Amino acid sequence: MNKRNSYVLIVLGLMLLTLGIFISVSIGAKDISFSNMIDSLFTNNNDIESKIIRDVRIPRALAGALVGGFLAVSGAIMQGITRNPIAEPSVIGITQGATFMVAVALVLQQINPNIVIGGFSLMIFAFLGGGISGLFVYFLSSRSIGKVDPVKLTLAGTALGTLLISLATGACMYFNLSQQLSFWICGGFIGVKWQGVKLLLIVGVIGISLAMILSKKITILSLGEEVAIGLGENTNHTRLIALIIVILLTGASVSVAGNIIFVGLIIPQIVKKIVGVDYKYIIPCSFVMGAVLLVYSDVFSRLINPPYETPIGSLTALLGVPVFIYLIRKDMN
Secondary structure, rough: HHHHHHHHHHHHHHHHHHHHHHHHHHOOOHHHHHHHHHHHOOOOOOOOOHHHHHHHHHHHHHHHHHHHHHHHHHEEEHHHOOOOOOOOOOOHHHHHHHHHHHOOOOOOHOOOOOOOOOHHHHHHHHHHHHHHHHHHHHHOOEOOOOOOOOHHHHHHHHHHHHHHHHHHHHHHHHOHHHHHHHHHHOOOOOOOOOHHHHHHHHHHHHHHHHHHHHHHHHHHHHOOOOHHHHOOOOOHHHHHHHHHHHHHHHHHHHHOOOOOOOOHHHHHHHHHHHHOOOOOHHHHHHHHHHHHHHHHHHHHHOOOOOOOOOOOOHHHHHHHHHHHHHHHHHOOO
């Protein structure tokens, strides 16, 4: 049943994703006819409309799908290894750590104009920030080696995340970089180029492949520490590799799209209700449905108040906060 449900969910998700990408490519500040949009996909025209489609809208739509998938998979993994239903990269401070290091990169570039920080360099900064903050929160919330307290994990992540965002904001205000930082804090896909999509694809192949290889161990770990140890699993080793995967996927996402929150909270909860607890199904289903959520969120961000764009992080927060409150209430009862 779970296997069949996962296949149905993936097929349905891919259909919605295809439609969402098509809608995303078709809308924008400049109206482009359907015939011109199709021509730009299959011809090498160099007119302005074709360039907008090929170099602006298609990379944006693909980046939205990849980032949504990455964040959803990261949230699913975090919930599995910590057995905490509200664990996700933004809740435990990984995205804020990555955003903080992006702010550091912006400040360094402002101080020394000779320092040019491109897409790959920015991703390295994001990886460092996400890695340091994620590992710090993880070990801070551990009652002992390998045993994570879910309450401490959430509290430590929230506290550290708030501190890092405050430091990033203060530094950028001092160096008159508030406008640049606002993009990273609110999240969005304005200015995404093919270089960013290529970096996401490379990271995605590595990260999602490792996640699928580790899926069986995550499933066992999600059943409980005692069960995993009883089955001969090295829980410390599994958690460490899983956390590295989360940092890899989250760092790439933040370096391209900024601090988009709650995708990793909403999607895994929905997917688990449909496909069960086996991460062999949860990971691919979460990837597809996360991609669907963020592509449509990006579409709505452009439709709410045209020609201006509503920050995507605001939309995902509107969806995520009720889910967050529901899970907290459910856990308390």
